[in-house]
Amino acid sequence: MNHGSHYNLAKNKIIMIMAGLMVVLLLAAFDYSIIGTAMPKVINSLQGMEYYVWPFTSYMLTSTIAIILFGKLSDIYGRKHVLMAGIITFVITSVLCGFSTNMYELILFRGLQGIGGGILISLPFIVVGEIFSPRERAKYMGILASVFALADVLGPILGGVITDNLGWRWIFFINVPVGVAALIIILYSLPNFKSPDIKKVIDYFGIITFILSLSALFLGVTLAGDLNTHSFAEITGLLVFAGIMFTMFIWAEKTAVEPILPLNLFKNSIFSVSSVGSFLAGALLFCGMIYVPLFAQDVLGMSATNSGFIMIPMLLSLTITSILTGLIISRTGKYKKLAIAEFIITAIGVVLLATMNENTPYYLLLLYSTILGIGSGMAYNIFNIAVQNAFTLREIGVVTASMRFFRNLGTILFVPIFGYIMNFTLISSSTVNLSETQALVLSIQNIFLAATVLAFAGLIVAFFLKEIPLGEDVPTTS
Structure with missing residues (x-):
């Protein structure tokens, strides 16, 4: 209709x-x-x-x-x-x-x-x-x-x-x-x-288990970053609790009249692939947002203000490619090749960032982070448009919110993981005779190498994205 x-x-x-x-x-x-x-x-x-x-x-x-x-x-x-x-x-x-x-x-x-x-x-x-x-x-x-x-x-x-x-x-x-x-x-x-x-039924059990599982997971992951103050038992307890709540959440969603996250959405391959794509893209963008300014300040010795300016080309390229990707999809009605290109460009960006050391001139830091920005800017739109196109108007609310959710989840889970990689590298490099700067360079290189793995995973996932050409008509509710 x-x-x-x-x-x-x-x-x-x-x-x-x-x-x-x-x-x-x-x-x-x-x-x-x-x-x-x-x-x-x-x-x-x-x-x-x-x-x-x-x-x-x-x-x-x-x-x-x-x-x-x-x-x-x-x-x-x-x-x-x-x-x-x-x-x-x-x-x-x-x-x-x-x-x-x-x-x-x-x-x-x-x-x-x-x-x-x-x-x-x-x-x-x-x-x-x-x-x-x-x-x-x-x-x-x-x-x-x-x-x-x-x-x-x-x-x-x-x-x-x-x-x-x-x-x-x-x-x-x-x-x-x-x-x-x-x-x-x-x-x-x-x-x-x-x-x-839509029936005005609120899925209370789903809401409660969802909030508890996510909060426990989040706390567990965040506290694990500081093993000196929090015992292994506390962290394991939180993660186990998160697991139990998550299992109950899945059960709640299967039985709910109006589930907050309908599990049948995952039967649609476009939704599943886009969820993973958004998750990885969120992690990759934040990797640049956090560690490029850190490298500029603590390795190249820039002031906070100048490290802010270093980010401008990356963020401008992000804006421009986000708008351009939208226009290209609008013009061609196709998105799959763009999803593949996005992860290739992002991979090139993080690989180049992983090669930096204390002698890297700042214009190369600018160039490499801009390449990452171009790739990340493309990701803003592609998956949103792909899922909105694959579902009816009735589901548009939940599928659009889900893409944003998985993008945030990528950030939430990977920011502490990047933090671990950093701390672990700094601790292990204190046993060999590296200067503080060299240790920091090594740990930032390791973080971008980890990001490279994520970018390649994203590239593989993008090949599985099914393409439904976009229609010209106003969305329907049926």
Whole structure:
């Protein structure tokens, strides 16, 4: 059954909706990148260096959980209501973060803010999937994805300026005017789409087991990074608990009326392949985002500001290729060759990054990280478009949210693994007579070598991606 009628929106209405969605995404995306620059100041002000990563990790955990939960709830209650609730949650918790008096409060409020953040990051992509035909969708997805790259480029610079001139609390307070603007635009422009034939049944058992399994896995992996303070038994206990909860989650999803993650989606090979592809692409991008600035600062001896500038070509190439990939898919209606090309380019990027040492001139660091950026930028769109094209409109919410979820999961699981590789290399190189810089070079080389393995795995996976040519018509609900 074709619901063409309420998608035939006027041009000015589309511009308004896209503007609203971009402001929403900008709000959440800036938050990721701004806090990085401000964290050293935050630590000085609130104390608690040992909790340095927790404001990031608590946010990352809750936002990853929220992506799946609210993707599903928006099927039931409509995109507009859930999106507006997300903006309001995000703005209120931003204010709370800004008023934090110690690290524990900041970690707690960041966790709550992540719930809003997860909604803001996934729902715009779902709405674009619903409004446009598969061919058009690619173009608009590219425009949305470019917001992330814009935020990644400007975030660290803005974060520095705000922190230096107004104080770190303003990186949170600045979300208020932006959030209010987003709320007003969405309120007036966005129709409230919901799937007509969805039963209003909430899968409580699925939700609880999902949250517990992911939280336990996340905590286990994070704490394992510091074996000196946490016993092996604690970590194993957490991981075993995660396993038990995950098994219960699978059972819950098999029996639920409206499961939050319908397992039959995995019967579709495009969904399974794209999930693995998104997972690997998320890990590969973050590998560059974290270790390129570290190499620039601690090996090549650059200042924090200059290492921020080193990232600009990588992030600009990410933005441009994200938009171009969307346009190419829109023009040709095909995506498989691009998925293969994406992992080849990413592999070349990480292989080159793995060859760097303390004598590497900075322009080569620029060139290599830009190649990684080109590959990573392509990944933003390909898998989203492939899965949206493979399912009916009724499932678009959950399949789009799932891609974002697996991308985040790749980041969550691999960031600590890259951390282990680093610590392990540093510890083992202290037995041989290497200078600190040489030990650091070696550990960063090992991280990029590990990333090379991921890129090749991604390449193999991409060959299994089935291609369904994209249609010109407005999506159908049947």
